[in-house]
Amino acid sequence: MDPIDLLGVADGFSDEERLIRDTVRDFVDAKVRPNVGRWFADGTFPRELAPELGELGLFGMHLQGYGCAGASATAYGIACMELEAVDSGLRSFVSVQGSLAMTAIHKFGSEDQKQQWLPKMATGEVIGCFGLTEPDFGSNPAGMRTTAREVNGEWILNGSKLWITNGGIADVAVVWARTEDRIRGFLVPRGTKGFTTRDIKDKLSLRASVTSELILEDCVLPADAVLPESRGVGAPLSCLNEARFGILWGAVGAARDCYATALDYAKTRVQFDRPIAGFQLTQEKLVGMVLELEKAFLAAVHIGRLKDAGKCRAEHVSFGKLNNVRAALDIARTARTILAASGITTEYSVLRHANNLESVLTYEGTSEIHTLVLGQAITGIGAYR
Structure with missing residues (x-):
């Protein structure tokens, strides 16, 4: 009997699932495990891992098209299991990129938005984050105070988001804001006027992960920044x-x-x-x-x-x-x-x-x-x- 998997649960994996498990495990054992203790102690995350994770097909691996692997849900879960066996921060990095930022664009974005962002996010060239949680609204996101006003064909966003994984290193943020009639999602590229981030320091948990505040002060976005199919919380x-x-x-x-x-x-x-x-x-x-x-x-x-x-x-x-x-x-x-x-x-x-x-x-x-x-x-x- 395998003392780690006493019931032989993994014996039910398909050949493809075993290959994904072994590939991810070999990668993290070689590239992450020897270093993650130091990253945790130093409070750093190596963004340079992103292209290698992208090459493995881990970003948005359960999504179809746009350079994504189109793997099964179980295969994605197995990959997450192997990533977090090394550190939760690494799995969080991959989860936020694929299951949150990329999934939001894939589900609710226009075709132009998907073509613009998803292929580069799948390779790790572009990093995303997901701005939903606010200082006073975590478990109740429907109460968010971040607002988006439509003025002369543009959107003006004001508010802040807190505890946002990848926020300080993201090239694009999916930000959720309250409009006149509903909550909608917006794509906010880094460098947009009125959009800044501030990393949260002195954490005692998830230290090998970037956690940030997103700050929006009269942040002006074009009309096509909104995710057109995002309607409601x-x-x-x-x-x-x-x-x-x-x-x-x-x-x-x-x-x-x-x-x-x-x-x-x-x-x-x-x-x-x-x-x-x-x-x-x-x-x-x-x-x-x-x-x-x-x-x-x-x-x-x-x-x-x-x-x-x-x-x-x-x-x-x-x-x-x-x-x-x-x-x-x-x-x-x-x-x-x-x-x-x-x-x-x-x-x-x-x-x-x-x-x-x-x-x-x-x-x-x-x-x-x-x-x-x-x-x-x-x-x-x-x-x-």
């Missing part, structure tokens, strides 16, 4: 659901890496003249971790297959995001106890994963919001207000 929320799907897979990768690290450490760390893996309390921790890991993995695969069959609902994604991130965070914390003092350094990944997962737990929908989504699904009664 349901448009950005549909993009968020795509990103959440990647998260529920990515959390499995982070959990797997923590468990594998703890298992390896326990088998080689000697106390009282024997490996600590031979002690009952350590085995209890390891067994508890692998149980939760495999259940999360099974949930991810099942939800992926539902999505490929066109049967996946938003509630399924909420189930996976809520369960898998919660399980991954518990696994990371337990793994840290096995590594003891060694677990607090960047030499090992477990506390870095735990810190990152604290952010993953609350972004793209907090655990409370996903709980209420599922509560409504099982009772038929909404409890948001």
Whole structure:
């Protein structure tokens, strides 16, 4: 039996899915894993990885056309799992580019907008971000205060967005704003007058990731900057659901890496003249971790297959995001106890994963919001207000 995949869940992957898994795993092991501890400690993200990630076809890989790979949802999920096995910041970079910014353009943009932006975003030549969250409106984006006024054939945007992944390095921002009658999406290229970004410093989580504030002060855009098919808050929320799907897979990768690290450490760390893996309390921790890991993995695969069959609902994604991130965070914390003092350094990944997962737990929908989504699904009664 494979001690990392005790149930052999990955045995059900197709040949193509295994190839994607192995290709992404080999890349991150060679290019990211040796350096990510330093990037995390320094609070930096190497944008120069973008073209290589694009060459692998990871940006918008689940989208059709415009240079995108057109892969299955499950294949995309597997890629997210391997990316986050190294660091949540790397998976976030890819998710925001593909599942948020590119998906918004692909779903709601004009043909000219798709042709202008998507091929260059697919290769990593152009980086995008997704400006929805505001300082006072996270879980309730419908209350956003950012406005867009149409004046003499142009759009004038005012407001700010906060906690925006990729914001400080993005070449184009998809910004959501309130017009006279509805919420709409706008493409705001870097360098547009009235548009600035400010990176958020001193983070204790997702340090190998760029997180920024977007500031719009009488930002003037041409008439064709609006995403013509974006009508109402349901448009950005549909993009968020795509990103959440990647998260529920990515959390499995982070959990797997923590468990594998703890298992390896326990088998080689000697106390009282024997490996600590031979002690009952350590085995209890390891067994508890692998149980939760495999259940999360099974949930991810099942939800992926539902999505490929066109049967996946938003509630399924909420189930996976809520369960898998919660399980991954518990696994990371337990793994840290096995590594003891060694677990607090960047030499090992477990506390870095735990810190990152604290952010993953609350972004793209907090655990409370996903709980209420599922509560409504099982009772038929909404409890948001």
